Amino acid sequence: MIALKDLLYKVTINVVAGGTNLNVNAVAFDSRQVKTNDLFVAINGLLVDGHKYIDVAIENGANSIVCEVLPEKLIAGVTYVEVDNTHKALAVIASNFYNNPSENLRLVGVTGTNGKTTTASLLYQLFKNAGYKVGLLSTVKIMVDNTEYKATHTTPDSLTINSYLKMMNDEGVEFCFMEVSSHGIHQHRTEGLHFEGGIFTNITHDHLDYHKTFAEYRDVKKKFFDGLSKDAFAVVNVDDKNGLFMLQNTKAKKYTYALKQYADFKCQILENQFSGLLLKVNDSEIWTRLIGEFNAYNVLAIYATAELLGLEKVEILRLISDLKSVSGRFQYIVSNEKITAIVDYAHTPDALKNVLETINGIRTKNEALITVVGCGGDRDRTKRPEMGQIASVLSDKVIFTSDNPRSEKPADILTEIEAGVAPQNFKKTLTIEDRKQAIKTACQMAKGNDIILIAGKGHETYQEVNGERSHFDDLETVTDLLKQLEK
Structure with a gap:
């Protein structure tokens, strides 16, 4: 139980009708x-306007309402x-309700299209x-x-974020690393958090179903950095033109x-193999099990952040060499x-291009590269022909x-993907709506040393x-199908 006036601390208020000394559960x-x-906080969402449900909230027992x-x-x-x-008010109220847990953590936010x-x-x-x-998170x-x-x-x-951050406080957690999406920034879910x-990481074509234009998408990302305090650090990829x-x-x-x-933290790829990367980070060489140029960027961001958070350089290099790949990110x-089967989350044109270029940069070209790919429904349609x-x-x-x-x-989605295929590449392509059948067909087409990307x-x-x-699990599915074909 907490006093309403304490919940409203740092909230920008226009009008108050009633007292603020009452307690809120x-x-x-x-x-x-x-x-x-x-x-009850009445949120005007994409699908539902919470203002229409103020009476319902009061009938259910609400003693206070925040509304526009x-x-x-x-x-x-x-x-x-x-x-x-x-x-914005909900985010600040959520922080206050959970006693501003982000202030007791060393919280770092990661934003960008790919690599978060x-x-x-x-x-x-x-x-x-x-x-x-x-x-x-x-x-x-x-x-x-x-x-x-x-x-x-x-x-x-914002309520969920702060509830988890409070749990971290209770567990004595010191550091927290959080993905910060453009939707989250635009909807002020991270407002009131102390980063x-x-x-x-980077910014490419994505989420234009929500943001409408690339400029708006980019500008929303920028707001996260605009909101950082003078005591915080901002580390950006300047190979990206928007860095x-x-x-x-x-x-x-x-x-x-x-x-x-040139950059404060720089990296050179010395070797790039399916077994990993040999990198020169600033003046030190390091081997990592992560694969591809896009992961060299991720490793560099990790190295920079760890150093800025106070870890010793030699310790950081040792720890990076022990890192294991993340679920669904170039898992093979x-x-x-x-037959090598690779599962990757690449669902944007840039991410798909990065993964395919990584594979093509490593393979000998004596083997076939078979790609299984689709696009999600109710999302940015303009990227579909690009993916194709x-x-x-x-x-x-x-x-x-x-x-x-x-x-x-x-x-309908598949037709829009196919529209991006140039006439000279038609013969390379096949369309199979059922995803399991598509993966099975790729496995049947593959011969020894071939590569399947899902x-x-x-x-x-x-x-x-x-x-x-x-x-439906891509890695589980392709593993089972390849085993069945071996029998």
């Missing part, structure tokens, strides 16, 4: 979850607080191996030191990393027939298939069709 933004003496527009009829005994933006999950997850792994208690999973929780969003809602550092843009208005201490130009198996074009140019054979069609017809779903263990999720 809990905070909710879903009227169905409201109980006696709770505070006061109801015409005010109920006696209920306090109403009008603010300009309830998303890998960078955050490997930082968690590195600091755990260094002997610290560590937290992780990622697309793949949430970790409160050694306890794992299921992740539902890249950046959860010690921010990492920018320096992210630093323009930040108060944080500025650091850069790059493979292709080799069958008894010497990239896959068909950089692969020997391509099978287009369903990803998570959601509410769309799989055949892209798009990575760590996901489900397929979503018309609102229903059924179990």
Whole structure:
């Protein structure tokens, strides 16, 4: 139980109708979850406007309401607080409700189109191996030191974020690494959090179903760095043309990393094999089991962040050499027939291009590269032909298939992917709607030493069709199918 006036600390308020000395049991933004003496925050969401459910929240026991527009009829005994933006207010209230847990952590946010999950997850792994208690908020999973929780969003809602951060406080966690998505920034889910550092990986074509333009998507990412304090650090990839843009208005201490130009933290790839990378990071050589140029960037971001957080350079290099790949990120198996199957989350044009170029840079060209790929439904449609074009140019054979069609017809998605294939590449492509059958066909087509890339779903263990999720795991599926073909 906490006083309403304490929950409203640092919230920008327009009008208060009623007293703020009353006590609140809990905070909710879903009227169905409201109980006696709770505070209800009316969120104007993409699908539902919470203002329509203020009366329901009061009927369920709410004693206070935070909203952007006061109801015409005010109920006696209920306090109403009008603010300009309830998303922003909820984030600050959530921090206050859980006693501002981010202030008791060394919290680092990772944002960018590609590499967020890998960078955050490997930082968690590195600091755990260094002997610290560590937290992780990622697309793949949430970790409160050694306890794992299921992740539902890249950046959860602000109440969920702060509840996990409070659990980390209770467990004595010192460092926390968090993926910060453009949706999360735009919806102010990270408002009120105290970040010690921010990492920018890169920015490419994605989420234009939500942000509408690339400029808006980029500008939203920048807001994260604009909000960092002068005591924080911002470390950005300046090989990306938007890297320096992210630093323009930040108060944080500025650091850069790059493979292709001068930077505070620089890296050179000495060897790139399926077994790993030999890198020269600043003046030191290091071997890592991670693969490809995109992972060289991730390793460099990790190295820079660990050093900025105070770890010794020699210790960082040792710890990086022990890192293991993240679930669904360039995970691979080799069958008894010497067929290599790679599963990767690549679901954007740039990520798919990076993975295919990595494979092509390592392989001898005496083997075939067979790519299985699709695009998710109810998401940015403009990237579909790009994905088709990239896959068909950089692969020997391509099978287009369903990803998570959601509410769309799989055949419609596949038609839009196929539209990107140039006439000279038509013969390379095949379309099989059923994902399991597509993977099975790739396995049947592959011969010894061939490579199969299954892209798009990575760590996901489900397929979503018309609102229903059924179990589907790419790595599990291809492993089983290759074993069956060996019998």
